[in-house]
Amino acid sequence: MNRLERRYRRLLWAYPANYRRERSEEIVGTYLDLAGPGRRWPSPADVADLVRGGLRQRLRAAGANDLLPGVRLAALLALTTATFLAGFWAVLEWQSPPAGAGVPAFGPFVSIGAVAWFAWLLAALLTLVAPGRPTRAAVAAAMLLTATTPLVSLVIDVPRPPLYVLLPPVVLGVLALAVDGRLPLAARVLPITAALAGASLDAFWNRPGAYWGWYNWTAEQVLPAAGGALLAVALLLAVGLGIRRDRRGWWTVMVLLTPVGLLNVHPLAGAVDGLASAATRPTYPTMVATAITVGLLGAALLPAAVALRRRQVVPEPVAPCPTCGAHR
Amino acid sequence: MDTPLREPTFLILTALAREPMHGYAIIGEVVGLSDGRLSLRPGTLYGALDRLTDAGLVELDREETVDGRLRRYYRLSPSGDATLAAETERLRRNVEAATARLRARRVQPLAPRTAGGLA
Incomplete structure (x- = not known):
């Protein structure tokens, strides 16, 4: 696991634990596919995207999609x-x-x-x-x-x-x-x-x-x-x-x-x-x-x-x- | 699922209409379909796929591991197929109506309005 992958995985704490267990490989894999060569840190837009996605997922898990x-x-x-x-x-x-x-x-x-x-x-x-x-x-x-x-x-x-x-x-x-x-x-x-x-x-x-x-x-x-x-x-x-x-x-x-x-x-x-x-x-x-x-x-x-x-x-x-x- | 569909939702369903795809492929397909205007990020994409799965429009097709990375393939469900077809028909009618009016406007330019009659 390289540094970038570790940093993306850390950001996944925005998501609920059971969702993370089920989907973290898939989400982090997609971020790594999209990351250009030489990238060492998630971009600010990626951070905002993951935090937003995590919040939405927590609301979905709570049945509060609305x-x-x-x-x-x-x-x-x-x-x-x-x-x-x-x-x-x-x-x-x-x-x-x-x-x-x-x-x-x-x-x-x-x-x-x-x-x-x-x-x-x-x-x-x-x-x-x-x-x-x-x-x-x-x-x-x-x-x-x-x-x-x-x-x-x-x-x-x-x-x-x-x-x-x-x-x-x-x-x-x-x-x-x-x-x-x-x-x-x-x-x-x-x-x-x-x-x-x-x-x-x-x-x-x-x-x-x-x-x-x-x-x-x-x-x-x-x-x-x-x-x-x-x-x-x-x-x-x-x-x-x-x-x-x-x-x-x-x-x-x-x-x-x-x-x-x-x-x-x-x-x-x-x-x-x-x-x-x-x-x-x-x-x-x-x-x-x-x-x-x-x-x-x-x-x-x-x-x-x-x-x-x-x-x-x-x-x-x-x-x-x-x-x-x-x-x- | 609310209709009319929002553009990202419409384009995700359109991407999956060709064949089952994994997240990274869907992102690339949406970029292509929108001429580079819409670039989904993974957090947004997977949130949308979850909502579409909840609504029964998308289903999980299969899983593969490529170069040590897990890839899940998603496919359009029969309900997703019907929703995309209905939305496409709605948009087609809108485009036809707008095209007909624009064509008529170019054939018969509107007469300029005059106030107070000719002097």
Whole structure:
């Protein structure tokens, strides 16, 4: 066994043990057939291919073949929700306080959050005109800008949106990075349509002169409504796809539960505080504790669902060798 | 298996329609069929073959050891044959429809549209 073969075999640890026992000779043999003379290391593309193949095989062994298509569907819904919120907040950002009111602002905008919201709008536009890598890069940039807004606001001393407004788009953005690069036009148009709908809703709701707003009260209304709509759409899709024996929709619901929970941090924390002390509004520590609980539960939910699914799967008997009839 | 088939799946089935093949041969055949546009990597290929086997479109044919390397040959199952035939027919109809429209367009160029009538 030469060094290259040993290195390919090491990478096969990405696969489940029984699959490795059955198929490692065949897979490594094919890699070696394809490797040019003098190659000593697997290429980065080979490493990515083996890790991806191993992950798929582990999901297949757990009976969760539909998980990755479900995550891709969730990514589109997450991106659509994030761009709806960005459209809504972008209009709110223009409604800065009147000059001389003594309220801090960020240039013509209410806060520095405007930068992040415009980045999300760019991501929505790119989903329509340049799907694939440009869209993912724009989503990553928008997500990073949103995540670093509190730090930048601290450094340059300008107002920022509340943390519970910034957190959901960051989590939605992580999911949106999995968005499929080969979406049909009807799907690619969703994020920009949602952004325009969000902007129109805010423009209608907050008519000039009637309101110059800050996020708090508005966010308390909009975020839970967006979370509820996201969950309702995901459930409807899951039921509709389930009728066609397509189970990916339930994985979509599963992965979206964390962002839905974060969009509802305010009412959830309010329920906790209301139960404990009959307070009318949740306290800041309760909201932080609620967000952490939602994040931890969400992170644990998916592995638990995959493990549960694996227990329900009856292992298939290994087929005998078609040439010699031996069972390995 | 979802239809229409994705291009890699279609080309793997097309490769196996000629004769049973092992993984390395399938990769070479897919490169040829796609004019070098699609180059499958082994992790992707064997994942696709597993899915096609689960769906009953591909079967294991035989195993051989060549130069100390194990080679498994895969063949198209009767169900895979029927799926490939149905998909080919669907694509053929699409190509025929598009070809007819393009031909008609070249024979009778569209009249330029005028707004507001002739001045």
